[in-house]
Amino acid sequence: xxxxxxxxxxxxxxxxxxxxxxxxxxxxxxxxxxxxxxxxxxxxxxxxxxxxxxxxxxxxxxxxxxxxxx
Numbered sequence: 001x002x003x004x005x006x007x008x009x010x011x012x013x014x015x016x017x018x019x020x021x022x023x024x025x026x027x028x029x030x031x032x033x034x035x036x037x038x039x040x041x042x043x044x045x046x047x048x049x050x051x052x053x054x055x056x057x058x059x060x061x062x063x064x065x066x067x068x069x070x
Contacts, residue, residue: 007070014063018056025052 029049
């Protein structure tokens, strides 16, 4: 029973972290970042946004896997 509760809480924690990463990344690039930089700056920031979204999807995938198992 305790294990099931811990996995349930872990699942929601992973979903929360996923949403936090996604909204933080989107908010930064929509409201703070200025795209008027050099081409290298655009490439670096494009890679960073891709990595952030991938990390967010990874956390969500892990939470979904926990939901399917338990």
